[in-house]
Amino acid sequence: MIEALRARVGGLERDDALLEPDRLRRRIDALDRLENHLAGGPSADAALHARIECLRATLEAANQCLYRSIREEIQRGAGAESMRGWAAAAAADGQASPPADGERYDYLDTLLSGVLQLDEPASGVAELAEEMVFYQPTPARHAFDMIRRAALAERDVLIDLGAGLGHVALLAAICTGARCIGIEREAAYVDCARRCANALNLDNATFVPQDVRSADLSAGTVFYLYTPFVGAMLDEVLSLLKRQAASREIRVCTLGPCTAIVAREPWLEATDVPKADRPALFCSV
Ligand SMILES: C[S@@+](CC[C@H](N)C(=O)[O-])C[C@H]1O[C@@H](n2cnc3c(N)ncnc32)[C@H](O)[C@@H]1O
Incomplete structure (x- = not known):
């Protein structure tokens, strides 16, 4: 041996x-x-x-x-091509095809964490209230997939509802011209995400330390949820999004168990058959 x-x-x-x-x-x-x-x-x-x-x-x-x-x-300001190149290479070698266990991590996550260098707070994180889901980042290949399929453009405002350390908003800000906002109740996560956005000169990424239920959602055109909450809290946020959709067309992108709940909303139409192991994209009707 x-x-x-x-x-x-x-x-x-x-x-x-x-x-x-x-x-x-x-x-x-x-x-x-x-x-x-x-x-x-x-x-x-x-x-x-x-x-x-x-x-x-x-x-x-x-x-x-x-x-x-x-x-x-x-x-x-020239990171988009390079990061998209890595996602394309991963897709070409089979890494990005939806695997059976859709929430596993791969080398794109190692790359993203090396690039972002987020310093996760070791302590001082507030306890979660009932129905709030603990922090876990979206696997990078799914974040790339969501960014590509939502075709985020300069006119878009992506809002990550329960943004954690901000991976999705930061990556979307790097790869697209969209304005990207992360709303996160944990102030220590927001501080980390802001430090990263500053260090990388990402003027189009901002982070708000707030409960999603009391946040201003009026700028959003695309809302992302990686199951940040469940139960009545998810229902309440879906009604807030429905209210936004009454005045303009919005898109909602989901990953994880919340997809099945969002798919039941009659005011949303899936752009594709929603699958549990990749982001699902819905348009308001
Ligand atoms: C599963 S993580 C998702 C993190 C991030 N969206 C991503 O995909 O990388 C869920 C996050 O939602 C946050 N969260 C839960 N309930 C929230 C609420 N009511 N308002 C704001 N953030 C919330 C949690 O603190 C946690 O960081």
């Missing part, structure tokens, strides 16, 4: 192509495997252990270099 590991480590050390920026997926796979070995504790072969540590640091440095260059593109 140790011989096989030595051979695998040697193969990775000799594979110069692995350090090329676009080999992110292979690097992340290799890093996962190396980290599994390291998690097993110090090996009997100290030299091999040191080589694995060194390889891990080299691969991680290549990733950090890639994330830095994408951040610089975004700061110059």
Whole structure:
């Protein structure tokens, strides 16, 4: 077994192509495997252990270099092409096709987290009231899918209802000319999202620390819900959206269990057959 590991480590050390920026997926796979070995504790072969540590640091440095260059593109206002390119590449290699367990994460999430560098608050997060759903980010491939299918344009205002750390609004602000607003009850998450938007010069991304039920929804043309709440709270927010739809056409995009509830709203029409494992898009009628 140790011989096989030595051979695998040697193969990775000799594979110069692995350090090329676009080999992110292979690097992340290799890093996962190396980290599994390291998690097993110090090996009997100290030299091999040191080589694995060194390889891990080299691969991680290549990733950090890639994330830095994408951040610089975004700061110059030129991040859309690069980020869309990564989503297209992931789709081409089968990563983005809806998997059976639709809420799993993949290397696009590692990329997005390296690019955004959100510093999740370690503590000081307020307890959730009944019917509010705890924070969990939309898997990146679904955020890309939603942005592509909603064809967000400059005239659009995307509002993420229960935005968490702001992944979806930040990514949409990077990839499109739309104004993107995240409404989130947890002020510590809003602070993180705002710091990220400032660091990346994303003037079209704003974050509001508020309960969705008392927020101003009047600017929104596309509303996103990754099941932020359930039960009567979801019903109440759906009636607020219905009221918005009385004065203009809006679209509602959902992911997760709330899709089935939203699909029952008679004032909304699905653009496609809603599926549980990918974002669903509805238009007001
Ligand atoms: C499942 S997470 C979704 C995060 C984000 N939309 C995303 O897709 O990455 C749900 C978020 O909704 C927030 N939330 C729950 N109820 C809320 C409410 N009434 N008003 C504002 N935010 C709420 C939670 O704090 C949590 O961050």
